[in-house]
Amino acid sequence: MRITALAGGVGGARFLRGLLHHLERTGDEAAELTVIGNTGDDITLFGLRVCPDLDTLLYTLGGAVDEGQGWGRADESHHVAAELAALGATPTWFSLGDKDFATHIYRSQLLAQGMPLSGVTARLASRWGLPDRRVTLLPMTDTPVETHVVLDEGDGSRAIHFQQWWVRHQAALPAERFVVAGLDGATPAPGVLDAIRAADVVLLPPSNPVVSIGIILGVPGVRDALRGARAPVVGVSPLIGGRPVRGHADVCLRTIGVASTSEAVAGLYADFLDGWLVDDADPMAGRMRPVVTARPLLMSSLEAAADIAGAAFDLGVRLAAKDSAT
Amino acid sequence: MRITALAGGVGGARFLRGLLHHLERTGDEAAELTVIGNTGDDITLFGLRVCPDLDTLLYTLGGAVDEGQGWGRADESHHVAAELAALGATPTWFSLGDKDFATHIYRSQLLAQGMPLSGVTARLASRWGLPDRRVTLLPMTDTPVETHVVLDEGDGSRAIHFQQWWVRHQAALPAERFVVAGLDGATPAPGVLDAIRAADVVLLPPSNPVVSIGIILGVPGVRDALRGARAPVVGVSPLIGGRPVRGHADVCLRTIGVASTSEAVAGLYADFLDGWLVDDADPMAGRMRPVVTARPLLMSSLEAAADIAGAAFDLGVRLAAKDSAT
DSSP states (O other), X not given: OEEEEEEOSHHHHHHHHHHHHHHHHTTOTTOEEEEEEOOTTOEXXXXXXXXXXXXXXXXXXXXXXXXXTSSSBSSOOOHXXXXXXXXXXXXXXXXXXXXXXXXXXXXXHHHHTTOOHHHHHHHHHHHTTTGXXXXXXXXXXXXXXXXXXXXOSSSOOOEEEHHIIIIISTTOSOEEEEEEETOTTOOBOTTHHHHHHHOXXXXXXXXXXXXXXXXXXXXXXXXXXXHHOSSOEEEEOSEETTEESSSOHHHXXXXXXXXXXXXXXXHHTTTTOOEEEEOTTOTTTTOTTTEEEEOOOOOOSXXXXXXXXXXXXXXXXXXXXXXXXX | OEEEEEEOSHHHHHHHHXXXXXXXXXXXXXXXXXXXXXXXXXXXXXXEEEOHHHHHHHHHHTTXXXXXXXXXXXXXXXXXXXXXXXXXXXXXXXXXOHXXXXXXXXXXHHHHTTOOHHHHHHHXXXXXXXXXXXXXXXXXXXXXXXXXXXXXXXXXXXEEEHHIIIIISTTOXXXXXXXXXXXXXXXXXXXXXXXXXXXXXXXXOSOOTTTTHHHHHTSTTHHHHHHHOSSOEEEEOSEETTEESSSOHXXXXXXXXXXXXXXXXXXXXXXXXXXXXXXXXXXXXXOTTTEXXXXXXXXXXXXXXXXXXXXXXXXXXXXXXXXXXX
């Protein structure tokens, strides 16, 4: 059983950790999971390349994440950042711990030596034992891309890095649109299209549909691969009661002129979505196209995340069986 | 009173900290000190530019050095290095603390942005309050140079970085010679030659005469500036009883075919040395050319270092007065 998932940061990582837990507790350990991670929120800080979503996936799946934050390393210290601040280095609004700095130093060194991001990511994944669990983490592209936010200041002339908007301003600065520098010319990282084409089930975790999943879908070739995939594509709504559990998906949706509803999000995936998991109270519950399953969607624990991921996976398996029966 | 000093790492830094203490306790606070630091032992580790001698000077003069080691930061932790080791990054034989990493990250970022090393060093010096104490730290050159050690394995074909020889192998691998990559084409950093020409006293701390002072002297123009300097040049022997107090100056001298004696070291500076401070028991005591002063040379405390530096400074002042009287 080959499972391929597209994922952003915290929500995607927790969902996928739940999926692995589900597969292990059901004895389905022969399953292979390929995760295609968003790199649009990558940023160069202090000359070091930081990949927030890939790192959150690595740390979470590797059992090393700070559970309280949902990102960064557990048992972390901040001596490097404090000293950089004392030196007058900027920015100071992006928190980087000491162990986390090691990841960025190592990644930057390997990139500078000419290794593509996918190669670097494979190295980092080894440190976290992902190959032993049959998990492959791929960046969506090896091409450096960066999501920028054009601020809604009337003339569309000022854009800031997505991280500055998201982390520093907590998505509170009115945004006009998102622009992904480099995305047009980006090519999918080696293995990305194959992972979609060869999958038995494709999953979309409850990641941000605009700045996480939406960015991955923007890599030339990815959307076409999903449309043409033989496997069913099953997504999990990122909204409960019209609001994201964490993050600012509602603000991002509003920015692109889309309503904060599960139905509207499903509409963003309409050309390839086969199954859709929504919360119990969601008005979409019971809809037939895509096939909608309703259940509690709050990932309040590892077990809860495993239940949700298991439900999405099972829906995918059912849809695949149905498809092969017809 | 303008004082210019050439310096390597630990010994030079302790001597110069003593000099500042001497100037402060004698009320001679209008003195300006320019330190020309060795950059031959600079090394790129994990993609970051590390300048061991400049950093030891910064941390020591800034009151932030690890007193036990003589280098690195006090109250230091090593989370970044531990994580880099877990990632499989190499080398593991060069100890870098977390606060120290911040220095290297910041330096590397500024260098990558096109700032010359002298500009970076001035920034770092500000963090340590050196301008407030009328101290200017200059790298000997902005040109990247690196001292390599050609190993004595018969065919002269294998060379390793100086730090690998010095730190990893504790200078125990037989060396045939030292080669400084990039030195021929290096130019003195802005201010270096002027600091020598305009000085009232030039001091050579008890730094390694081969791989510290010797490297600085190899920067094209520096030696000529010392020969032509109007100020007396006063050095402090790095040897007590024919042996270095710390480090491996005796091994370095042997490698270049020079005896481990104060006389032989003075001979390396013969074309510009006016005064020479040696230990009480040194056979050179009482020699007239260069003018030799003998006194205890063990920098066992800040006060002792201040006494020694004060004696060197006073000898310089005496020689300058004598010179202007004739």
